Amino acid sequence: MTSKVASLFCGCGGSDLGLLGGFDYLGKSYKKLDFEIVYALDFDKWAVDTYNKNFEHKAVCADICDVDFSVIPDVDLMIGGFPCQSFSTVNPTKDTNDARANLYKQIVRFLEVKRPKYFICENVKGLMTLQRGAIIDKILSEFSSMGYHVKYKLIKAVEFGIPQRRERVIIVGIRNDIDVKYEYPHPTNNEKNYVPLKAVIDKLYVENQKYYFSERAVQGVKNAKNNMKRGLWQDLNQPCLTITAHLAKTSMNSRDPILLVDADKELYRRFTPREAARIQSFPDTFLLNDSEPKSYKQIGNAIPPVMMWHITKALQTSMTNKEKNKTVVHQLNFAKTKEEYPNNIIENVSSSWNESNSEANIDCTKNVLISLVKADNMEQYLDRSAKVYYTGKKFPSTVALNKLYYFMPYMKRKGVRDLYLINIARVGTKKEVHPECDDNDFRLVFEIQFVKQLFDKYQPIHLDIWQAFTDTTIAGLQSKIEGYNHNKEASTL
Numbered sequence: 143m144t145s146k147v148a149s150l151f152c153g154c155g156g157s158d159l160g161l162l163g164g165f166d167y168l169g170k171s172y173k174k175l176d177f178e179i180v181y182a183l184d185f186d187k188w189a190v191d192t193y194n195k196n197f198e199h200k201a202v203c204a205d206i207c208d209v210d211f212s213v214i215p216d217v218d219l220m221i222g223g224f225p226c227q228s229f230s231t232v233n234p235t236k237d238t239n240d241a242r243a244n245l246y247k248q249i250v251r252f253l254e255v256k257r258p259k260y261f262i263c264e265n266v267k268g269l270m271t272l273q274r275g276a277i278i279d280k281i282l283s284e285f286s287s288m289g290y291h292v293k294y295k296l297i298k299a300v301e302f303g304i305p306q307r308r309e310r311v312i313i314v315g316i317r318n319d320i321d322v323k324y325e326y327p328h329p330t331n332n333e334k335n336y337v338p339l340k341a342v343i344d345k346l347y348v349e350n351q352k353y354y355f356s357e358r359a360v361q362g363v364k365n366a367k368n369n370m371k372r373g374l375w376q377d378l379n380q381p382c383l384t385i386t387a388h389l390a391k392t393s394m395n396s397r398d399p400i401l402l403v404d405a406d407k408e409l410y411r412r413f414t415p416r417e418a419a420r421i422q423s424f425p426d427t428f429l430l431n432d433s434e435p436k437s438y439k440q441i442g443n444a445i446p447p448v449m450m451w452h453i454t455k456a457l458q459t460s461m462t463n464k465e466k467n468k469t470v471v472h473q474l475n476f477a478k479t480k481e482e483y484p485n486n487i488i489e490n491v492s493s494s495w496n497e498s499n500s501e502a503n504i505d506c507t508k509n510v511l512i513s514l515v516k517a518d519n520m521e522q523y524l525d526r527s528a529k530v531y532y533t534g535k536k537f538p539s540t541v542a543l544n545k546l547y548y549f550m551p552y553m554k555r556k557g558v559r560d561l562y563l564i565n566i567a568r569v570g571t572k573k574e575v576h577p578e579c580d581d582n583d584f585r586l587v588f589e590i591q592f593v594k595q596l597f598d599k600y601q602p603i604h605l606d607i608w609q610a611f612t613d614t615t616i617a618g619l620q621s622k623i624e625g626y627n628h629n630k631e632a633s634t635l
Contacts, residue, residue, distance in 0.1 A: 145461070146215065148256070149182040150222035150249065152201050154192040154431070154440035156422065157221055157264065158182065160450025165425045168303065168341055172451045175458055180215045188436045189443075195429045206248045211255040219457075220256070222249050223264040223445055246281050253288040259320050260457060261285075263313040264445050267296060270311055282313070290315035293324070297453065299446050300381045301329035304423045305337040308384045308446060312453055319604060322464045327452040340378040342420035346403045353411040355394055360408050363394040375402040375410060385421050387442030389413060390435040415441065423448035471607055474537045476584035480569040487544050488567035488588075504561070504594065506616040508547035511539075511588075512558060512603070514610045515551045523551040526560060526592045532572070533586040538607050543567065548616065549590050557602035558619075562590040 149158050159165060164174035182201035184190050190203040224246045249263060263285075269278050278294070285292045292315045299308040314324050331337065376382050376399045383399040392398035392412050403409040413421070415430050415437040423446040431437040479487065513531065515523050522528040531549060539546075549562040570587035572579040596619075603622045606612045614622060 144176045144178050145218040145458075147177050147179045147181075147219045147221060148214065148217040148252070148258070149179055149201075150206060150220065150252065151224055151245075152182040152184045152193060153186070153189045153223070153443055155182075155196055155201075156424065156441075156444030156447050157223060157450045158193070158197065159424070159428065160445065160447035160452075161221060161454045163451055163455075165427070165447065167423050167425050167448055168337065170303065172448065175451070175454055177219065177454065177458070180217060183209065186440075188431060188433070189440050192429070192431045192437075192440055206245070211252050214256070217256060218259045220249070220252055220258045220261040221263070221454075222252075222261070224249060247284070250284050250288060253285065253290065253315075257289075257317065259317050260322075260324075261290070261313075261315045262453060262457070263315075264450075265311045265313070267309045267311060270296065278311070285313070285315050289318050291318055295326050297326070297449060298329075299423070299449050300336050301331050302327070302449055302452050303331050303337050304421075304446050304448050305339050305341050305381045306383075306385060306421050306423075306446070307381050308422075308449075310445065310449070314457070319609075321606075322460050324457060324460050327456040330452075336381050338379045339376055339382045339421070343378060343401070343417060346378075346401060348411070348414065353414060354403075355400075355410045355412075357408075359394050360410060366395065374399050376400070382421050385413075385418050385442050387439040389418055389438040389442060418442070422446050471538045471540055474539060474543065474586065476537075476569050476586065479543070479586075480584065483544075483569070486566050486568045488546060488564055490547060490564055490566075504616065505547070508615060509541050509545050509613055510548035510550055510561070510616055510619065511546050511564070512550045512552050512605065512612040512614070512619075514605060515553055517554070520553060523553065523560070528562070528590060528592075531588040531590055532570075532574075533588075535583070535585070537586050538611060539613055540607070541613050546613065548593070549588055550596075550619075552603075552605060552612075553600060556600040559595055559597050559600045561593045561596050561616075563593050565589045565591055 147161060149161075152158055158179055160172075161177050162175060162179065163172050165172055179197070179199050182193065182197075182199065183204060183206060184193065184201055185203070185205055187203045190201045193201045246263075249261070252258075253261065269281075272278070282292050282294065292313065294311055294313040297310055297312045299306050299310070312326070314326075316322055316324060374383060374397065383397075386398055388396070389398055389412055392400065394400070394410065399413070401411050401413065403411055415434050416426070418438060418441045419428060419430060420426070422441055422444055424441070424444075425447075431440060513533070519528075528551070531551070544567075546564055546567065549564050550558045551560065551562075552558055566589040568587050568589075569584055572583045572585050574587070601623045603612070603619075612622070
């Protein structure tokens with residue numbers, strides 16, 4: 143099934159191209175993935191213009207702070223590389239009061255309003271160490287508070303067949319009620335087979351002189367102090383340093399990489415926009431902006447499409463594996479069940495049950511049904527006087543109904559505490575408790591008996607089936623409680 147996606151801070155579309163797939167790069171094909179972008183947004187009109195040249199769906203040019211998320215389409219996945227200038231190691235000030243540093247809050251707002259199942263965010267390596275990790279901890283905490291299990295990892299472009307030593311923090315969030323475990327992609331390359339820069343540089347010499355540094359610039363670096371960088375010219379046999387958004391204004395003494403064309407003639411030049419795009423893993427079919435300065439900026443700010451392809455391919459694999467391993471939920475047909483079991487489906491009362499020592503009879507291997515109790519029936523479960531539990535018109539189960547043994551009422555906003563024995567389960571009618579109802583309105587009826595208070599206080603858990611039922615074992619119940627508490631702790635870090 144194709145997952146619908148919203149792309150925030152989409153830029154020129156590096157992340158979006160990687161997400162969608164269906165492109166070739168350096169002789170390898172990156173197949174189309176099962177995602178569909180239904181909404182894309184960026185503030186930069188020039189970036190949006192480039193984006194719209196390359197994608198059938200069109201991006202919106204707007205200030206994200208002004209967007210009403212409630213009116214945009216519902217999505218399964220949100221992706222967003224929120225602006226990183228204030229977090230970058232290139233930025234010496236790192237002013238966390240910069241408005242750009244707080245735009246992650248718009249992602250928080252999106253999560254609150256749209257509640258996507260998953261999200262992927264990208265940012266610079268510097269985010270991990272800014273204020274000794276306090277900033278990323280704050281961001282992760284706010285993401286988690288929206289009800290998501292969040293993890294992050296530093297991903298290196300060079301480890302995925304890209305000729306660039308670019309490193310980016312990739313944050314992945316999965317909504318707490320979604321039972322999917324995300325595993326980051328395994329590297330395809332290592333130091334022994336990194337793709338070198340020469341793989342994307344067709345020729346060192348280019349005719350257009352505007353890309354070359356003047357003799358004066360070269361001489362200035364030669365005459366400079368010893369602490370001057372003297373040009374970060376690149377070894378063609380090694381991956382390139384990180385491509386930035388400043389290549390149009392790079393100097394011989396900047397931190398941006400440059401090319402040495404001829405050592406004898408002392409010819410140095412900057413990369414062309416197309417070369418920069420190739421280093422970023424954009425295919426040559428990707429259309430660049432007509433303005434070279436804007437192309438440099440857009441390409442330098444983008445996430446490498448090949449890197450994003452591997453990241454989202456890993457998510458697609460996790461989602462697919464979940465579907466393959468998904469527990470089959472059966473919806474009970476009461477009429478057929480009545481025919482199959484004209485009397486009782488379950489009869490657990492036996493001579494072996496000792497009411498005076500019920501605790502000794504508890505079997506942790508037996509199946510227990512956990513069911514939501516409606517507010518109008520809550521009182522009888524609070525005082526443990528309940529003798530009958532009626533289901534609604536529909537009842538799902540993952541185990542054979544006649545294999546159920548125990549019952550636990552789930553109190554809304556409380557959880558579970560008390561254990562009941564299912565004496566009898568049968569098909570009845572709503573008319574038993576509501577005489578005005580149609581006698582043919584079949585319901586499942588559990589005749590129950592209080593056994594024991596299992597916990598000192600109510601323990602919250604997730605109800606897995608229709609958010610109303612769960613069937614497990616007494617032994618498995620504890621792991622469900624621990625899983626809930628783990629997710630809760632993660633969301634409050």
